[in-house]
Amino acid sequence: MKTVRLRNVELGDGDSKIIVPITGATEEKIIAQAKELNQGICDLAEWRVDLFEKHHAVSEIVKVARKLRDVLGDMPFIFTIRTKEDGGKFEGTNEEYAETVSKFLLEGECDACDIELAKGKPLVQSLLEAAKSHGVKTIVSSHSFDKTPTVDKMISILCEMQSCGADIAKLAVMPKSIQDVLNLMLASAKAFENLNIPLITMSMGKLGSFSRVAGLLTGSCATFGSYGQESAPGQYDCRDLKEIMEMLYE
Numbered sequence: 001m002k003t004v005r006l007r008n009v010e011l012g013d014g015d016s017k018i019i020v021p022i023t024g025a026t027e028e029k030i031i032a033q034a035k036e037l038n039q040g041i042c043d044l045a046e047w048r049v050d051l052f053e054k055h056h057a058v059s060e061i062v063k064v065a066r067k068l069r070d071v072l073g074d075m076p077f078i079f080t081i082r083t084k085e086d087g088g089k090f091e092g093t094n095e096e097y098a099e100t101v102s103k104f105l106l107e108g109e110c111d112a113c114d115i116e117l118a119k120g121k122p123l124v125q126s127l128l129e130a131a132k133s134h135g136v137k138t139i140v141s142s143h144s145f146d147k148t149p150t151v152d153k154m155i156s157i158l159c160e161m162q163s164c165g166a167d168i169a170k171l172a173v174m175p176k177s178i179q180d181v182l183n184l185m186l187a188s189a190k191a192f193e194n195l196n197i198p199l200i201t202m203s204m205g206k207l208g209s210f211s212r213v214a215g216l217l218t219g220s221c222a223t224f225g226s227y228g229q230e231s232a233p234g235q236y237d238c239r240d241l242k243e244i245m246e247m248l249y250e
Contacts, residue, residue, distance in 0.1 A: 016213075022034055166197060226238060
């Protein structure tokens, strides 16, 4: 499998890495959280820009991103502006979403950018090209908060992400039964065998929490842990997650 390197972190090399979302609403809270993360409690940071109170102002986003880069040092960070449809707070149109991401790629600083598959292939591919032209890796993501699709459908979604040109494919689904959790894990394992890009997969909520530490079995190259506010249901506290992962990987 092809791996993706973000600064000093290799995704897809066998070990599942820990990503912690930065969820502060103000610049002060964002920077304070980043300072805490740069103490060895995770491998990567994800800035959830849609939770920032000034997320409609690209100039403010860029200003904070540059401060984040200084605070995080060599820790890679992912730029994510999650829309309402995919579980976030950004309520702009697809065109406004694309404009915000494009302008940030032009002026900001990040190591990877999350792009939502639901925005449609033309928009997704234009943003993938923009990211590539600025040396930024891409995570194409899909979120289902009301159900777990069939195994074949989940595999198809991950394959579509690869065919679009994603560097990393991310799939998060909501289970209603233990079987749903097992189906997500099976779909991830099968996709891992057949795709040549790293995967990040998870079953959300309390019921799906085991899938977040099952990367060794499912081929998921990273998992998300919280530090303070959760960015998605079912996340472990990153400090507990680190302890669990260390025990598992030993």
